[in-house]
Structures are given as structure tokens and as C-alpha cells.
Amino acid sequence: MLDDDGYFGESIAADYDDSAADMFRPGAVDPAVDLLAELAGGGRALEFGVGTGRIALPLARRGVPVHGIDMSQAMVARLRAKPGGDAVGVTIGDFATSTVPGTFAVAYLVFNTINNLTTQDAQVACFRNAAAHLDPGGRFVVEVGVPDLRRLPPGQNAVPFHISSTRWAFDTFDVATQAMSSHYVTIVDGRAEHWSLPFRYVWPAELDLMAQLAGLRLRDRWEGWTRAPFTGESTRHVSVWEKPAG
Template sequence: MTDEDGYFGEAVADRYDQSTGSEFQPDVIDRTVEFLSELADGGRALELAIGTGRIAVPLARRGVPVHGIDMSRAMVARLHAKPEGRDIGVSIGDFTTTTVDTEADGPFALAYLVFNTIMNVADQEGQVACFRNAARHLAPGGCFVIEVMVPELRKIPAGQNIVPFHTSPTGWAYTVYDTVTQDATCHYIDITEDGRGEAHSTPFRYVWPAELDLMAQLAGLRLRERWGGWAREPFTEDSTQHISVWEKPVE
């Protein structure tokens, strides 16, 4: 992952907080923050890909000290422009490798990566490195939380590899899957007010829950719990996403 790719540069950062997606709805944010604050249990939290602070700001408002890692200076600038975000520390860099100095304040009680962002790490080696980086920041007994979709391969018709996931009079979006490599690309097409079309694409690598558990094991973590949503809905074969919590063992 490199910021030079521009996936989360100025154009995305400028409109990110105006999104109407479900993840920006106040009730969804409240459930997310409640879940994370309970796990932090008075300790510090590290957000990988902190972005503009959609979760970090309300989590800090609850009294949880938050530090972030993010490679997009444009997104972090929006975070620090917010009154409640200006004092949240951020280390600029790739969250799979960038480390935060824990000597002064000690290790973190919680690390988290939300909203499918593990899939933005577009190769398996990088995803494993993400788990290892999270684990090295955690105190014994600390937790690493990931929110990610369940791959939608059951939606792919026989003989095809495309799944549309958004359609409207002003735009549409679809994903092209490679089921051999687990690579995929999301394509977005938007119609501007003057009738022009704008297109952009984002690559990712989809990953299964069992594969994430193996990555956690390689990083010295073990599965503690898995849910179908932030309200701790049961995770079932029909779940479209999962909230997984891995714990660093107490030696």
C-alpha cells in the first residue's frame, strides 16, 4: 500500500465525511464505539487506518486515549481540522509496518481495523504483516479487532465474475473477482451535475474468516470472539460481515 497510489488522496478525503453510507449513520457509529470502548477497558487504543476520525473521535470522546496510523496525509489533515481531533496523535505510514513508540505510555490495550480495510492490503503477505504489527503493539491480554465483509462469492452467477453492489440514477458500482488469486477490484462510476461521467477503481484482496484466524495464529494471537455485527449479533452462514476479536495471550 502506498499513498502515492492516490486511493485516499485529496479527492477522496475532501468528500469522505459527507458519505451517506450506513457506516456513517450515528447508530452504527455508537454501536461500534460502545463495542470498542468496552474492550479497551480504560486502556489505550490504536486505530490502524484512522482516516478522518469517523471512529477515533467519538471513541476519544468517551475517554479512551486513541493513537492512529495512516499513510494518507490528506485524510489525517481532515481529522486534525476537527476540534475534537486535533489532539489525537497519528503516525504517518503504512499500518502493516509502521510502529508507534510505546516506551513512554506502555503498550495498547486495543488495536482495531474497521470498515473492510484489511482488504485494502492487496496481498496475503501484507495482511499477515498487519496482524503481526498489531500484535507487537498490544499488551498481554490486549485485543485486535477487525470488521470486514464476508466474501460475496455466492452472488456470482455461474460463468461470471462480476457483482454489482450499488445502482442509482447518478452512479453505479461493481466488483470484479478473481477466485483463483482472491484479488478483486471495485469500480465506481459517478455522473456529475453537468452530466459528465467520472470513474475510479480500487484493488483489494478478499479474505475468509478462517484465513484471518490463521493469520492471527501466525502473529501469536488467538480468537476470542466473532460476531455478525457490532451489536453482537450471532455470526452465521448468512452473515454478510463479521466483527472478530483476537487476543494476545497472557504469558
């Protein structure tokens, strides 16, 4: 998991909300909060990778007690500076292994954050950590993209996802290891600045096996937070696994 000395330190945290502005729109936030509040019921919620509080803060405003785990002190500082930031408890640490007191009705990972764990072992550990924090009958929710490998012809390992006169962005894939990186090139005063983020992409069926290893079972899988059906053409999914009540 990346820390303050890496990609989610001050240089990224300083303008993270602006760079991901589309994900802060009510149309992106409200359906996620609606579903998570429903799953939490009257219980507590645990966010893995709480970041600057995009989901945790509005969920807490719904009356759901929220605790977050995040390795980046710089990102959490932005959360703390926002209205209501003191209402969300935060543990600084790797969400694959860090523990917090008590149990929760729902644990969740949003916006591809499971991919920030760059090994299969770490992703498996994350599922086990979630299961250990859940009440009997609790749910673990993951929002993540479906790997876009169908756009890779033989011999190509890069897929662009944004091209403008001032910014280029593309993903690179290693299909042998499931390693990927997102690359960003920004033109500032006629000069190009480049930075990248490492990830590990993961398939829906692979996530189901990780859940099984953690003692969880798949309850629902949708294309997004509004519960549209998941199909072979879906580019992402929201999946819900349940901890047995017994």
C-alpha cells in the same frame, strides 16, 4: 497500502465523509465505539487506517487515549480539522509495518480496511504488527465483509451493489488470486466518470490462521458490533483475537 499519490489522496479525502455518510450515522458509529471502549477498559487504543477519524474521535471523547496510523496525509488533515482532532495522535505510514511507541489494550481495523492491504503477505504482517503493539491480554479487532462470491454464476466476475440514475457501483473478483476492485461510475452533466479501488478479500478462517501466525487466538466472532451471532448467512463479521496474557 495506497498513499496520497493514489486512491486516498486529496481527490478522495475531499468528500470522503459525504460519500460514506451512512457509516457516520450514530447507529453505525455508536455500537462500534461502545465495544471498543469496553475492550480498551482503562487502556489505550490503536487504530490501523484511522482516516478522517470516524471511530477514533468519538472513542477519544469517551476518555480512551487513541493513536492512529494512516498513510494518507490528506485523510488525516480532515481528522485534524475536526473538533477534538488534536486529541488523537497520528503516525503517517503503512499500518502493516509502521510502529509507534508503547503498547495498547486494543488495536482495531474497521469498515473493511484490512482489504486495503492487497497481498496476503501484507495482511499477515498487519496481524504481526498488531500483536507487537498489544499489551499481554490485549485484543485485536477487525470488522470486514464476508466475500460475496455466491452471487457469481460461472463466467461472471462482477457484482453490483448500487444502481441509480446518477451512480453505478460494482465489485469485480478474481477468485484465483482473491484480488478484487470496487468500481464507481458517476454521471455528471451527462458524462460518466469512473474510478476504482483495489482490495484483497479474505475469509474468516484465513484471518484466524493469520492471527495464529502472530501468536493471537480467536476470542469472539459476531455478525456486527451489537454482537449478533455470526452465521453462514452473515455478510460481515466483527472478530476479536486476544494476545495471551502470559
